[in-house]
Amino acid sequence: MTTQVSRRGFLAASAALAATTALPRFARAESSPLALTATTRTIxxxxxxxxxxxxxxxxxKSGLILNPGQRFRVDLTNTLDVETLVHWHGQIPPNVQDGVPDLPMPKLKPGETRAYDFAPEAGTYWMHSHIATQEMHMLAAPLIVRSKADAAADRQDVVMFLHDFSFKPAEEVLAEITAGSAASDGMGGMSGMGQMAGAGSMDGMSGMSGMSxxxxxxxxxxxxAYLANDRTLLDPEVVSVEKAGRIRLRVVNAAAATTFWIDTGTVPGRLVAVDGHDVQPLAGRRFGVAMxxxxxxxxxxPAGGxxxxxxxxxEGSRDRTGLILATAxxxxxxxxAQAEAEAPAFDTDLAQESRLRAANPLAGRPIDxxxxxxxxxxxQPYIWTINGQTWETHVPVTARSGQRVELTFHNMSMMSHPMHLHGHAFQVVAIGGQRFSGxxxxxxxxxxxxxVTIALDAGEAARWLLHCHHIPHMASGMMTEFAVAAKSA
Structure with a gap:
């Protein structure tokens, strides 16, 4: 079993690392970029x-940790026997560094190295291949960018990186799903969800109201299997923690097609950030996290350890994974690995999302x-679309750089869709037409x-992907682009 370093040890090690890696690339000749390698490994x-x-x-070690003020200066080397490319999920690099194959840069050939250099956003992020089967084959890792507040806080960081896993090749799994033959109980995995109206909640954060x-x-x-930091509950990671210590649990759902409920058990929690952005603290012991x-x-x-x-x-299952915090x-x-009862569907009424409030909302301005x-x-057939089109025939969503844009995602299907926009952070500003500062x-x-309506300020003039992050949905067509044009003269 493995342990994670104590918060004091972590801070000391981070300070030493910062002394050697935080300076700009050209400020000191002896400083060098961080190395990141796409590779195979055995778990x-x-x-x-x-x-x-x-x-x-x-x-x-899996992933990267950057310190306050440290640039994302990374040399990515591909040691796989196939071409690949990595997307820095949630970060806002120059479009040329965004990591989408041929949009605009080609994939890295085996043995090739490519340099990246941009100012990162602080918070909990991750990185992954933007090739569907590679992401399903776990070509992904945490990307933690620590803030000044993180460095000053007397607390321990613990990362919980979640995956869904199959012993079958990812290509075979994707083929089974997209053929429409892989549903776990005939209608997409509805086991335990028969009582559709009021199917119950977890801390009042999910229900089926309106779905009767x-x-x-x-x-x-x-x-x-379902993995937390590459492990199942048969042999979970045990993280050494201190009595009366404060933990910042950084949960990343890197699963291809699974939404999870996070249960903190006997320890009350406070949700303080989502997708790397601070929210007004929300108390609870169970929180949902989509792909x-x-x-x-x-x-x-507790002081007693x-x-x-x-x-x-x-969601909709007894399957679970996790890790264990343990004092000396x-x-x-x-x-x-099986809970006593099946978990309900997550946030079908958007109860959790509607309770979140941005700590630093977008500045108010007219909608352009x-x-x-x-x-x-x-x-059946397994096809998913945006505005009625798959990627092959997509019509871009357009804007001009600097415009305040509102997009309303209207889901007319019977599956949930985690919608991801590259190159931008956005604010949730309405649910079902009811406005709030989400x-x-x-x-x-x-x-x-x-x-669900989101607001954003259109950024760099470029082609940015907009897609569902349920990987089989994306692979079967649920992807378009947010095409940002330059400002008018």
Missing amino acids: EVDGRAATVYGLVDAAG GMVMDLNDYDFD AQRLDIELDL GSFPILAQR GARVQRIA KAETVMLSGAM ALRDTVLVPPMAA
């Missing part, structure tokens, strides 16, 4: 070895352009038959 899943992809730093009589599709594939989204949850551990499981349960000498008990973006599709995000979940 153990329930006692069985599995070869997966990964993104590792110079020490072979409808058939909602949840999980369209039963994966072999590609992130949650930062603060936990205050002990072991504290942090669990992630798949605490007894760590085994936890079953408003547009509705229609989300549609079906399990969270800043880069990925918003749009449940069946719902409408």
Whole structure:
């Protein structure tokens, strides 16, 4: 079992790292960019070895941690035997560094290295291949950019990086899903969801109100395992923590097609950030996180110490994974990989989203352009569209650089869609036409038959992807572009 460094040790190590890596590339000749390698690695899943992809730093650790003020100066090397490219999810680099194949840069060939250099956004982010089967094969890792407040705080960072995993090749899994033959119980994984109206909530944060009589599709594939930091509950990561310590739990949902409920168990939590952006603290013990989204949850551990499981349960299922926080000498008990009861669907009424308030909302200004973006599709045939089109025939959503734009995602399908916009942070400003000052995000979940409005200021004049982050949905067509033109003369 592995442990994560104590908060004091983490701060000391970070200070030493900052002294050698935080300066601009050309300020000191002896400073060098961070190394990041796309590679294969072997993990153990329930006692069985599995070869997966990964993104590792110079020490072979998964992902990157940047310190306050440190530039994202990274040399990415491809040691795979296939071409690849990495997207810095939620970051706002120059478009040429965004990491989408041929939009505009080509993929990295085996053995090739490419340099990246931009000022990163502070917060909990991640990075992943933008090739569907590679992302499903776990070519992904955390990207944590620490703020000055993080450096000054007396607390310990713990990352919980979630995946859905199959022993089958990703190409085979994707083919089964997109063929429409992989649904876990005939209608997209509706086990346990028969009582559609008022199916129950987790801390009052989910329900099925307004869905009575409808058939909602949840999980369209039963994966072999669900992982937290590459491990299942048969052998979970045990993180060493201090009695009465404060934890910042950074949850990243890197799963291809799974939404999770995060359960902090006996330790009350405060949700303090989503998708890397601070929100007004929201108290609770259970919070949902859709594909590609992130949650930062603060936990205050009791003075008496002990072991504290942090669990992630798949919506509509008993399947779960997690990690364990444990003080010195605490007894760590085994936890079953199956919960006693199935979890409800997440946020079908947007109860969690509607409670979030941005700590630093967008400045008020007139709306220059408003547009509705229609989300549609079906399990049979397995085709998902934006404004009635797949990527091959897409019509871009357009704006001019500097415009305040509002996009209303209107979902007319019976699956939820985590909608991700590249190159921009946006604010959720309305649900079902009811306006409020919601969270800043880069990925918003749009449940069946719902409408969610986001506001943003159009950035660099370039072609930016806009897509569903349910990977089989994206791969079967649910992708378009947000085409930003230069300002008028």
